[in-house]
Amino acid sequence: MNQLKFVGQSPERIDGLEKITGAATYVDDIDFGARLLHAEIVETPYAHALIKSIDTSAAEKVPGVVRVVTGKDFPYRFGLYMQDRFSFPTDRVRFVGEQVAAVIARDAKTAKRAAKLVKVVYEELEPVLDLTKALRDDAVLVHPDLGNYTRCPWFFPRAGTNIAHWRKTRKGDIEKGFAEADVILEDTYTVPRYAHCAIEPHVVVGLYDLSGRLTLWSASQSPYTQRHVLAQALAPLGLSHQNIRVVTPYVGGGFGGKAGVSMEIIGAALAIMVKGHPVKVRWSRAQEFYNTYQRQGVIARIKLGAKKDGTLTAIEHTLHWDAGGYVEYGANVVNAVGLSATGPYRIPNVKIDSVCVYTNLPPGGPYRGFGYSEFHFGLESHMTRMAHKLGMDPVEFRKKNAIREGDTLAYGAKMNPSGLLESIDRVAAEIGWGKKEVSKNPNKVIGKGFACYWKAPAMPPNAASCAFIKFNEDASLNITISGMEIGQGLLTVMAQIAAEILTVPVEKIRVELPDTDRNPYEWQTVGSHVTWGCGNAVKAAALDVRAKMFEVVERAHGLSRDTLYLENERVKSRERADFELPLRDFVINGIQMKRGNFLGGPILGSGMFMPEFTSALSDPETSQGGHPNVHYTVGAAAVTLEIDKKTGKARVLKAVLAVDAGKAINPRLVKSQIVGGVVQGLATVLYEDIRYDLKGKLVNANFTDYKIPTSMDVPEEIVPIIVEVPQPDGPFGARGTAEHTMIPAAAMVANAVEDALGRRIKTMPLTAEKIALELQGVSYEDVKGSTMGLCFAGHPDAYKFHTKAAAKK
């Protein structure tokens, strides 16, 4: 490959100026004029109840109220991988805060006032708020109709139970693996739920115009998937893809929370009820916490076997997920973990059971990391503990077992090229692994913790990306894609890829935000796959454009296209050194011939990428036979933590994270993903502490009580390290890095806490309170109050992983 000019550079973000001037438009910034209506949601106060009646008459009489909508008007079910969620439930509510009705009014204040007048009569049911009870034979069922739901073919719900999906992976001989082990370590870890906390709340404006077309302006990571899910849900009304348009302007942070369809279904439903009027649904911060998606809670049992020399022989990893009232997206998180819960290690004998359990807490769903942060907490804690048990250094132990290219994965496919060993070495060197640090303050102790990580995008096997490119008269160009700029810098990276092929500088390239009427298909912007997938599509479109330019030049100038190349926005020829044709001279107007006519015309290109080698079909009992994941991105991280022995407060003195980007198209953007992701990851372990009361009500649905980091909480130093072992099928060798950067954070902190204090904490988060209790020799689990962070209020060590219902088909 020639010297790269644009790829591997770090130009300013091409959306930077819009964002720094306030010109960037988000959904709520669009004016819809005097016909705009506003909606207020009527929410249930019960975690589990039957709806006996809804009386909307008083609300309807309020002047300014246009319409009150309930499940009677709009009973449709929807969902991404399984249609288990309701636009408005008709008979049963499944979490506190679920929508049972909406009041549409001329202004927001009237809607709010009138919503209080809607009278709903419920019959309270026993809520499912304990995973143990949820899995009992005689469990109260959250979805009695589970067996009838439409779902994707790789989900395995158990009708008549609360098990929405169960991913089993089996490799080798697990009994033999443990028999060969000299040391076996078994323990339980818990991870509570987490909230995404994008600063922009979800907002959607729907317009069902008088011609019968539905347009949604949506704060979303997934315009095409939204259109498709809506088309499926609205099919009974005669709507299809051609009647639905989704427009996504800038989005104020996603982190998975704005993937798929959550509250947007309400925007669509209400719009259809008030034809001709745009109607806005904007979530409050509280609704943002409890009625979109949450990261699911999990309780996990790990049994790990190793030989004396440190060679891993077997892993049994059982994960019971608190997936909430609806799992149409969250069950795929469970699925992804069920395939990959070995972590980035060579382990010959594997048994993974990842079980998705319905509960009466808010719907679980995608969150940056897609289940991997959750299982890495236990797994990477366990790896360090196993190393100690073997008398080995935790870094050496990881290196000994690190997965390598060509190794057989748990589900039978082969591992892609991997820079894991390089990542481990560089992180260990940067953190000064093995060098004990002592605090100058006698009240403080310092510990170091290490963790590895991996993650693959979780996608259906036909998740495709597309791009269109058009030139303008000045040889500037517009790229239209439906990959979403959610802050990661996608627009800039796509411009760099096109620039590299076409030699048009990045500042002359606009990349347009999605509109399903105009921009070509993209499955979703999730899974850190768009640099790779959408990047491949943009590269293909740029090559298409280049081929079309060369074709015209060949016809007009008689130069063989095989000898043509691009340099500095000019077509040049290897056979005629004096030939050069600036792009701006012909990319719109064509090339004028001697007799005055023109050849060519506006140059347009398109590109597409779909990973044709993947397949989600495999044996449900073992997961063998398919190729569900395109590739894994790997890396390592470490932290130096200073802990105040009196208060338990931990200060991050240094965090280091290496990620194998394959090829960093824009190193500065990769580094900003590392810095931002490490801080988000540290927040989940040090600060954020979600709490439900024992009736299933979220009690800290705001930023006062659910503490995300401020500028005062950032680590003293974060060192980002980019490793580049190319991904053969990636654009210029690139693979995704964005989610990965928060995955190792929790485990590395738990490992550092143990290093500093000699106490192992197995339940997230590791707040100052919990550490302070540990310092007094008190286990937090023994003294915690009457709240819970996931659907299990008991002591984790007492959790039983085997139930009759779970064993039954």
Added chain:
Amino acid sequence: MRKRITLKLNDETRSLYVEPNDILLDVLRDALGVKSPKIGCERGDCGACTVLLDGKTVRTCLILAIEADGHEITTLEGLTQSGLTPVQQSLLKHNSFQCGYCAPGMVLSATELLGKNPSPNTEEVKEAISGNLCRCTGYQPVIDAIVAVGKKAGRRA
């Protein structure tokens, strides 16, 4: 009972009628069409709705519109009228933002700080923006950009 208020918004005198319980954020966005102050939490936690009121940062979600009567308000739209300010230039150069939703509030908090203290150190910058939540960046590139403006100013002085 609607009440007439007059305020100076980005150097322009504007008069309008508001309800006594209208919050300033909604009036700025919906009645006056100024969209850079964003809605994030509506309880003063996140800082996305920050503007300068008589030169000082306020959370417009916590202020009634009638309280702004007779006062001077500057938003990002006003700040940018005669080109990018040095702190905007520095934030742009440092790629400081990702999704950009917190940017308007962050810029105004930084503007207030630099007005009082042209060469702030890292701790002072952290403190000044501690009321502006950002979920994307880990704050570091924002802090670096603001400190860099101060260093540049320090060299000139």
